[in-house]
Structures are given as C-alpha cells and as structure tokens.
Amino acid sequence: MPHPLAAALSALALAAAALAGCGATEPVDPAPDTELSFALNGEPWTANTDVEAVLTEPGLVVFAELRFDDRFPLRQGIGFAVPWRGTGVYPIIEHREGGRLQGGYVNEADGDATIALYEPVGGAAERGGFEVTRYDEATGAIEGRFAGVFVVDSNYVRVTRRELSDTLRVTDGHFRAVVEDRR
Secondary structure: OOOOOHHHHHHHHHHHHHHHHOOOOOOOOOOOOEEEEEEEEOOEEEEEOOOEEEEEEOOEEEEEEEEHHHHHEEEEEEEEEEEEEOOEEOOOOOOOEEEEEEEEEEEEOOOOEEEEEEEEOOOOOOOOEEEEEOOOOOEEEEEEEEEEEEEEEEEHOOOOOOOOEEEEEEEEEEEEEEEEEOO
16 A cells, blocks of 8 residues: 555646646656755766645645656656745654644656655654755745655565665755645
C-alpha cells in the first residue's frame, strides 16, 4: 500500500503532468523560473520537470522529478508537504500537524508503479529540514533549501528494480518555483 504522503504528492505530480500535457517519452525542460537540485549521496541531482509548488489552506507542497529519457518511464522524485507559516525552517521527519500528514520523501517509479519510497530519518543532527528563505506573495516566487537522510521503506527493500541505495543522503538542496495559491 503506498505511503499516504507519497500518494498525495504523487497524485499532485500526476495531475500537474496531465494538465501540462506531458505524455512524451522525453524529459520536460523545466520552466526558466523553476529549479530544484541537490547532491544525492554526493552526486548531482537536478529535476528536469517543473517544480510544482502549491499553497493550500493546510500547507505548502513542493515536488519535482528527474525523468530518464534513456530508460523511460523510470523517474525519481522528491517532495515536501509542510504546514504554511511563511518563511522559516520546517521539519521533514514525518509527523501529523493539524490532522494532516507533513514531511518529506524521495521515490523511484516505473511509469505509475512506485518501486521505492524513501522516508526521512535520523537524530537531531541528521534530520535536516526544509527551509523557505524567500516568498513574494505578489508574484508567488518562492525559494528555499533542504537536506536530510532518507531510508527505503521496509515494503520496498526487496524490490530488485530499484536503482538507488537503501540510504540516501540529500545535501545542498535548493529550489525555486512559482507558487500556485489555492487558498
């Protein structure tokens, strides 16, 4: 059974892709005003899709993917759902706030089938976080940074199609997007 946070963020990504008409087998070049990248176990990782940023009454969701044109439909994604309080630091360790699931995740998918889900873990020094460093309410421009340690969910340990290791160290993450305000 898919993890509720991953399912919600994946549904958002699929809806955004459908609305954008993304049916092609090639990666979609992100819009010039969106970017999301980080080091994954020390190797560069840069999304090649638009960074989806949606603000609703309960919170902010930020999500992006890396799609592999040479191994279509393989894709990797990272997403965060946080309660919205403006600029500041938010935890990425999964928790409930205001009755809503909050946190971060990394996933691997083959088409619409999840082949691995990674959840944030660690002690206080390793937890990392998700920080919104700038938000312009007039234009919707948002920027921030993130980091954390993620481990594969036990339901996916034996999946042989996984390409990523069991533990992922996400460092030097940053994002830039335009928020779709649905409040």
